[in-house]
Amino acid sequence: MANKEIEQPQNQKPSTSTNTTPITQPNNGINLDDVESGYTIFLRKRWWFVLILALVSVGLGFISPPYGIALFIIVIASSRYFYENDLFHAFADTNHFNYQKKGQLVGQTGLIFNIGHGIKFKDIVSGVYQDHPLLLFIYDYTIGYGKGSHSYHRAVISINFGKSLPAFTLRRHRILQILDEEGESLRSKGFTEKVNLEGDFNKHFQVFIRPNTQDDVLSVLTPDIMEMLIGLDKYEVEATDNGDLNVYSSSYITKKQGLIDVFNVIKALSPKIGNFVSRQKAISNATQRDNA
Secondary structure, eight states: OOOEEEEOOGGGOOOSOOOOOOOOOOOTTOOOTTSOOOHHHHHHTTHHHHHHHHHHHHHHHHHOHHHHHHHHHHHHHHHHHHHHTSHHHHHHHHHTOEEEEEEOOOOOOSGGGGSOEEEEEEEEEEEEETTEEEEEEEEEEEESOGGGOEEEEEEEEEEEOSSOOOOEEEEEOOTTOSOHHHHHHHHHTTOOEEEEOOSTHHHHEEEEEOTTOHHHHHTTSOHHHHHHHHTTTTEEEEEOTTSEEEEEESSOOOSHHHHHHHHHHHHHHHHHHHHHHHHHHHHHHHHHHHHO
């Protein structure tokens, strides 16, 4: 069944400007200031390590210059690898969250968790954001088999709001568009309509929704949110019936800026979701009073 396209209401058009508010570090109880922001800073704070390595390399260089140079390059490259693979651990330690190098996560409701094979969860961080359960992890999976297969390595942040959300999935445009397996997952979950947004946003993203939910979805994906996401178009966003707000990166997050980006998406969407939940609660209370 093909996805049905529906037009966006006139009063919900995003700005056509690509100028976005400068990204700053989010707060709301999340500490990113003390997470080491780059490899240069990582080494600067460990100057003693660099000094010892330089002295050993120089000493070895007197015996054999090629070996001295090779040692310095190998050790620096190795330390960079460990830094880039330790970012989530450093984030967890800074915020006093739990961290697991590997593990299993059950009950994930996002569409990407229903496709592919060779599934692995890595660098799992669990904590709390604004009193809501938070998960941050790396998700590896493979679609297809043999020469036609492709492996994905995506960072995922998931916040559970404990209430049913206006379900939508926001996907980046791809060269081959939606993969067959992912497209089937969209349809099987009822996302049979695509909101035809105007302006620059429609050039960057596709928004899939369920029938008759456009008004609720656009109460969360407001024009200011759309404009911000244009500047962060390497990320995808999904809201689920189970209360999960998921942000997916297109690949690993190995630098602090990636964490800043995903938390700014969460920070911007959280008030919109809070307003939606409050409206739904008010409607439910009014209905109960009318039926009393």
